[in-house]
Each structure stands twice: as C-alpha cells, then as structure tokens.
Amino acid sequence: MVVDKGGDGGSPPFRDQLAEAMRGMKEEARLSYGKLAEKTHYSRSSWERFLNGKQLPTTVAVEEFAAATGADADVLLALLARATAYEELRAARQQQAAAPHPAPEPAARPASTPVSAQAPVPATTTGPANVSATAPAPQAPSAAPARRPRVREWKGHARTAALVVAGALVGSIATVVIGGGPGGGAAADSSRAGAQPSGSAAGAQASSPRPPACSADTCLRREPQAMDCHWDGTTVRETWLRGLKIQLRYSAACRAVWGRIENGTVGDSVTIKDKGGREESATIRVDNDTYTRMLAVSADAPPDSVIICGQIPRYQESECSPLGAVLP
Incomplete structure (x- = not known):
C-alpha cells in the first residue's frame, strides 16, 4: 500500500x-x-x-x-x-491521482471573420512623430510567473497554514456532497423514514449539535457516533445473557440501526443481521462495552425486522432477541 x-x-x-x-x-x-x-x-x-x-x-x-x-x-x-x-x-x-486524465483536445481553428464584420481600421493623427492614435493593446501577463510563487509557497515555511486552508476547502466540498444534494436534506430523510419507535425524532434531532452526516443506505457500515447518529438513538430491542446487556439501537434521523453490548468482558461480541442478509459484528477489545457499525432500515425492512445476538465465548453461549420483542 x-x-x-x-x-x-x-x-x-x-x-x-x-x-x-x-x-x-x-x-x-x-x-x-x-x-x-x-x-x-x-x-x-x-x-x-x-x-x-x-x-x-x-x-x-x-x-x-x-x-x-x-x-x-x-x-x-x-x-x-x-x-x-x-x-x-x-x-x-489520492482521489485526484486515481482519477483518469483525459487527453487534451486539439485547438479548434478560428472561423474566418467576414469582411463586413471586421472592425474598421482606426484613423491616425499627424503628430510630431506621425504616431498612430490607436496604441497597441497591452498583452496579458504570462500565467507561468503567477504559478511559481504558489509552488514556492506550497513548499515553503507556510506549509502548515496551506494544509489547514486546503483541508477547510475539502471539508466544505465534502459537506455539500454529503448533506446538500437534491433530496438529501433532513426534511427529505424524515419524509422517507420507515417505522419509528415512540417519541419525536424531530425533537431528538433538534437537541443534536449538528445534523447527521448520513441517511439510510449512506449510513451502511459506518460508525453511528462518527456520523452523529447516536444523538437521537433509542433502544428497539433488548435482551440479557449472564448479565451481558444486548441492545439494538435505532436512529430515526439516520434511518439506521446498530448493535450495542454493555456489562461484558473482553472477548464478548454482538452481531446484527437484517432481512437482506447483511451482517455487522463487534467484539469487546477493552473495558466492558462495544457497538457495531450501522445497517440501513426502510419501510420494507423496519428496525424490528433486524435480529441482534450477543455471544459469550468463554461459556460458549449466545442469546438473540426474538423478532418484534423488546424484553425487560
């Protein structure tokens, strides 16, 4: 790599x-x-x-x-x-380097200008040196000298400042791509959301410091906290195994679910699986909790159609929450 x-x-x-x-x-x-x-x-x-x-x-x-x-x-x-x-x-x-570079197109020959459309030749005035009254048009400065200072600046002592400015521009473009396209706003997400648990999704989203960065399929296999989907997260499935708390979490704003386990030990794991066979798992690596990446939900595949299971390998035991149930 x-x-x-x-x-x-x-x-x-x-x-x-x-x-x-x-x-x-x-x-x-x-x-x-x-x-x-x-x-x-x-x-x-x-x-x-x-x-x-x-x-x-x-x-x-x-x-x-x-x-x-x-x-x-x-x-x-x-x-x-x-x-x-x-x-x-x-x-x-890296994206620019991977993009194909098209071959330059040949310059088109300028079309001949009809004689009738040509501008009239300006008259000259008689002066001490019999100089033409029409001065030659100033030439545009060469683009090459303008590029050289930018290269020197890029490789000079202001490299850190240039990185921050360029990163801000890239971040702005990414924000527009992720959240600003037609039909990609929060209002469109709310109108297309499938079955939702009790409570107002709009009120939960309003408490978030910023709108989520993904919705439905764009949330697939992404982390709920990194995408700001956890702010309105609610538990739609819950079960227990030897004290291990197993939960299926759902975000109405992101239209996605993820699995979470608590009160476990290193090695315990959680798995979620949707109707289409997509599956996500996570294993506790430190402390006693962890969560999976997200799976998308829809009106045809609502949150309660997703199965969640917790596993304790040292006891060779697992427990899954049955469909349509929220266990105490």
Missing part, C-alpha cells in the same frame, strides 16, 4: 500528536475510560479508539473531553483541525 507522505516527502503525525496530548490530559485528570464515558455522550470503546489514534474524534467529542478533564479545549481543537485538514487533503490527493 502506497502512503502519501505530503508534498515535501514527510508529514507531521497530527493524529498521533492529538492522541498523545489527550492521553496525557486523561492521566493528569486521573480519569479512566469508564469515567470518561460517564461524563460524556461517548462510550468507553470510543474513547479507547480516540486516545490510541485509531480514529479521529469529532469536534463535539474533543469539547466534551476538555470539559470532563479540565483541559484547554482550544489547544485540542487546533490539533484536531490540523489532523483533519491533513487527512482530508491526503484523501483528495
């Missing part, structure tokens, strides 16, 4: 810098992953991924982390902006 190392042959490990800074602040505040989960909207497994550099945290996660640890949010948000800008810029470069 070829790794893009930036335009100057190397790149600062922005994600690692952010993770290292957050780990230091967590240790200084003497907080465990479990305590962080209690003080924030994110689970212990999410904080394990954020603080070990496996996944970039969201802006909301960084702000909640700073509030929980008493750290300086501005410092962490600056590191997050640099890491996000660099990774979005790298992704854009």
Whole structure:
C-alpha cells in the first residue's frame, strides 16, 4: 500500500500528536475510560479508539473531553483541525491521482471573420512623430510567473497554514456532497423514514449539535457516533445473557440501526443481521462495552425486522432477541 507522505516527502503525525496530548490530559485528570464515558455522550470503546489514534474524534467529542478533564479545549481543537485538514487533503490527493486524465483536445481553428464584420481600421493623427492614435493593446501577463510563487509557497515555511486552508476547502466540498444534494436534506430523510419507535425524532434531532452526516443506505457500515447518529438513538430491542446487556439501537434521523453490548468482558461480541442478509459484528477489545457499525432500515425492512445476538465465548453461549420483542 502506497502512503502519501505530503508534498515535501514527510508529514507531521497530527493524529498521533492529538492522541498523545489527550492521553496525557486523561492521566493528569486521573480519569479512566469508564469515567470518561460517564461524563460524556461517548462510550468507553470510543474513547479507547480516540486516545490510541485509531480514529479521529469529532469536534463535539474533543469539547466534551476538555470539559470532563479540565483541559484547554482550544489547544485540542487546533490539533484536531490540523489532523483533519491533513487527512482530508491526503484523501483528495489520492482521489485526484486515481482519477483518469483525459487527453487534451486539439485547438479548434478560428472561423474566418467576414469582411463586413471586421472592425474598421482606426484613423491616425499627424503628430510630431506621425504616431498612430490607436496604441497597441497591452498583452496579458504570462500565467507561468503567477504559478511559481504558489509552488514556492506550497513548499515553503507556510506549509502548515496551506494544509489547514486546503483541508477547510475539502471539508466544505465534502459537506455539500454529503448533506446538500437534491433530496438529501433532513426534511427529505424524515419524509422517507420507515417505522419509528415512540417519541419525536424531530425533537431528538433538534437537541443534536449538528445534523447527521448520513441517511439510510449512506449510513451502511459506518460508525453511528462518527456520523452523529447516536444523538437521537433509542433502544428497539433488548435482551440479557449472564448479565451481558444486548441492545439494538435505532436512529430515526439516520434511518439506521446498530448493535450495542454493555456489562461484558473482553472477548464478548454482538452481531446484527437484517432481512437482506447483511451482517455487522463487534467484539469487546477493552473495558466492558462495544457497538457495531450501522445497517440501513426502510419501510420494507423496519428496525424490528433486524435480529441482534450477543455471544459469550468463554461459556460458549449466545442469546438473540426474538423478532418484534423488546424484553425487560
């Protein structure tokens, strides 16, 4: 696998810098992953991924982390902006490199201008040097000199600032692509939503700091917290196995479900499966909880048609929530 190392042959490990800074602040505040989960909207497994550099945290996660640890949010948000800008810029470069480059088209011959359409030749005035009254048109400056300063700037000492600006542009384009296309807004998502659990989805979505980043099929196999789908999440299935809490979570705003287990131990797992045979699983790697990536739901395949199962390998036991049931 070829790794893009930036335009100057190397790149600062922005994600690692952010993770290292957050780990230091967590240790200084003497907080465990479990305590962080209690003080924030994110689970212990999410904080394990954020603080070990496996996944970039969201802006909301960084702000909640700073509030929980008493750290300086501005410092962490600056590191997050640099890491996000660099990774979005790298992704854009890779996409541009992978895109086919069409061959340049031959320049079209200009059509001959009819004599009647030609502009009249301006008259000259008699002067000391008998110079024509019509001065020659100034020539457009060459584009090459304008490009050279940009190259020098890209490779100069302002590389970090250029990365942040370029990353912001890429982020703006991604925001438009993800959330702004025809029929892609929150109103369209709400009108197309299938069966929903009790409660107002609009009210739950209004409490979210920002609208979700995906809907229905675009949420397939993506993380609910990274897509901001967890803000209006509700439990539509629940069962237990030897104290292991097994839940099927549903977001009306994202029109998607995911599985979650709590009170487990390392090695316990959760699996969800929809009517079409699509399946997602997750295993506890640290602490005692985890959750799966998402599966899309629709009017033909509502949330209560998804099966969720929890497994405890050390006992060779599993438990699945039956269709249409929410167990106490």
